[in-house]
Amino acid sequence: MQRYEFQLNIPSEKYLAYYRGTAQQVVVRCFDGVTIQFPASLLKPFVASTGIHGAFALTCEDNHRGANLQRLPAGL
Numbered sequence: 001m002q003r004y005e006f007q008l009n010i011p012s013e014k015y016l017a018y019y020r021g022t023a024q025q026v027v028v029r030c031f032d033g034v035t036i037q038f039p040a041s042l043l044k045p046f047v048a049s050t051g052i053h054g055a056f057a058l059t060c061e062d063n064h065r066g067a068n069l070q071r072l073p074a075g076l
Contacts, residue, residue: 004058005072006030010043012051018043042069 006028010018017023018040027037038058046052046069055072 002060002062002064004030004034004036005032005055006036006058007055008043008052010052012047012049015043015047015051019047038067038069042067045069046071 008028018026024040025037026040026043027035029035036058042058043052046054046056054074056069057072058067058069060067
């Protein structure tokens with residue numbers, strides 16, 4: 001199992017590109033310096049009127065299948 005932790009700060013106006021489907025992948029740099037890419041559709045549960053903000057963890061199988069995104073508690 002792979003786990004990647006990172007911070008997201010996507011204002012609502014920038015999230016529109018993901019919502020409209022013009023951008024389908026999100027690319028982020030993790031806290032440990034690794035750059036990853038994942039489907040923008042994983043962000044939908046976390047969208048607020050101000051956009052998407054906070055620390056997140058993406059977990060997936062070793063073959064990068066079965067991705068799951070969760071928000072980390074504040075202060076981490």
